[in-house]
Amino acid sequence: MSLFKYSAPSSFYPLAGRLVPWFGTLAFLLAVGGLYLGLFVAPEDYQQGEVYRIIFIHVPSAWMGMFIYLVMAMYALLALVYQTRLSAMMMEALAPTGMMFTALALWTGALWGKPTWGTYWVWDARMTSTLILLFLYVGYMALVNAIDDKKRADKAGALLVLVGSINVPIIYFSVKWWNTLHQGASVSLTQGNKMAATMLAGMLIMALACWMYSIAVALCRVRAIILERELHAAWVKDIREVRT
Amino acid sequence: MSAAILEGRDLGLARGVKQLFSGLSFAVGSGHALVLRGPNGVGKTSLLRVLAGLTEADAGEVWVRAKPTQRLSAASRSAMLYIGHANALKDDFTAAENLTDQLALDANPASAGQQLEALKVVGLFERRDVLTRRLSQGQKRRIGLARLHLSRGAAHKRVWLLDEPTNALDGDGSALFLQIVDAHLAEGGVAVIATHLPMALSGKVDEMHMREIV
Amino acid sequence: MSAVLASEQELSTPERGVWLTLTRDIKLAMRSKGELAQALAFFIIVVSLFPLAIGPESAVLKRIAAGVVWVCALLAVMLTLPRLFQSDYVDGTLEQLALSPYPLPLLCAGKMLAHWLSTGLPLAMVAPVLGLQFGLDASELLVMVAGLLIGTPVLTMLGAIGAALVLGVRGGSILMALLVLPLYIPVLIFGAGAVEASLAGIDATANLSLLAAMLLFGLVTTPFAAAAAVKISLD
8 A cells, every 4th residue: 555556547536536525625614714714803904904804815815826836846747757647637637726816816916906006906026926927827728728639738738837837936036126126016915014813813724725625626627637538448437427 | 580679568559549559569680670561540650659769658668679768768769760751851951961961860970972872872863952842752752762771781770660661652762662671681770661562572571460459 | 070879879979969950950041041031020120110109209218128129029039939840840850850869958959059040149139220219329239239149048948948849739829929928027027127227327237147047047957848848749
């Protein structure tokens, strides 16, 4: 018995199926708790008023968007070095969720920006690099979708994400550099005034909820991808949901 | 039985949902040719590409001189000479330039004099300075013959992987092709040839018939 | 003299691979000079559109000059990227490159170098003329050319990876733009930033050094990435 056993799609499929409800339930409970803390318990911000409460969605989304790309880069390395098919499938399963969180971070950032800065969009370093991260997700998904041959799509996607992940710090640095040069916005969404303990707790719990949600959704999606790819494999014909 | 130069061991490949071949094993010894036969779409080209290292097999290994070789490793690249459907010719180069260019890529040390000689052998000497875009399909194919002519024997790329090599060649050209392959085999070379035409090679020839897997 | 295969394995002079593809691609480029001129003409025309769209006010033009020139250089280089591998892929030469005893990363490096010599270098050469149209003075023009000379090779190198990945894929050139443009952002920022710094009277060496660092990093990494991409696309 080793962990490597589960790198075969045939044994990972049922395992993922058993895990999904757990992560899904956890995500739901954490989200309810986190939102309650954030929306009802946490005190009003004396500078920004009620508007600040958007950080309970915004900050976890921004974290997840970045984090999922990192996880994808790790899977990309596994896919290229050890040629494990499952890693590439996990990348494909994670990408839409990562893209969603990145888009959500931008959207909520804009919604927060309007009452705070008086404009939906400011070219501050964080927003700009999040936007570029969104472009990287779009590029990956476009490439993988454009290649018909799955084997090639897996490897091409993995290489692209790897090159992208090496570039992410460079991009982030260059955008910060650019931003300081141009004296952009001075108020930032996350830093600044000291946070009340309940605010921080709410945010961390929401981050955990997003995390659990991502795992649940990615596992769901990877199950679908496995079925699609292994349609003609013997083991697929034997599982319950296919037989009936 | 001489030691095998090229071996396929348990090779398997699927394209999309279609299994082209699986558990395919064979060995080709020095001076032997293996002729691949079978209907269109059965996987002859794919097998040649797997042997060359262009396509990665789903299962199995390619062995060269009794050693397993990684896909496109240095050992594999210095042994395999692959000529596919495409001629790998530049339209903007002359016939002679294309030959020089291909040999340079092969790290083949043939001198300029030898190259002219080869162009004579394949009947392109008079047209050597004509841009390739003005050559006929058969003449383009003959540039490949000149490359083969200069790669004969065990000294250079020893394993020839040829995909429908006589396509577009006329009767003379086909006869010339057979002569060159025979010379290659006689000098200790190895060839794997995919074709649906009869191959009247005078050396030792094995045939492999590939069938559709259902 | 050409390299000789000592045994069936060892190649005595692998570094010759760079020279091989470099001379070959330059020779090919010289035979279709029209194509070279097209990229250059594109660059010049698009840059000239901006004053027409924005107005001839010299203060504004001077302010946007660096950004406009760099964005247009980015696009011009990107449009020529298919030249790197596309025709070799179609006519079968790319397979022969992959099967050559010379290491594929070195062959790719030669191709990148040839591509830069035939696109990035000419772009950098005409850029001062365009800069003059926008009212930049000599010291700023110098910084712009220096930036382009250091930065455009990075565009070629990153672009080569994208160009190799989309070989034979439908919607290739638009897709390639999606893959490559986000990666170009740091070059754009530092390249345009250098000129802006000198406009503001600040020393531009910091920007140029960062560009140079990216160039060095790219030189040792991108040939391998491009070679890996070529292998993936041939599979």
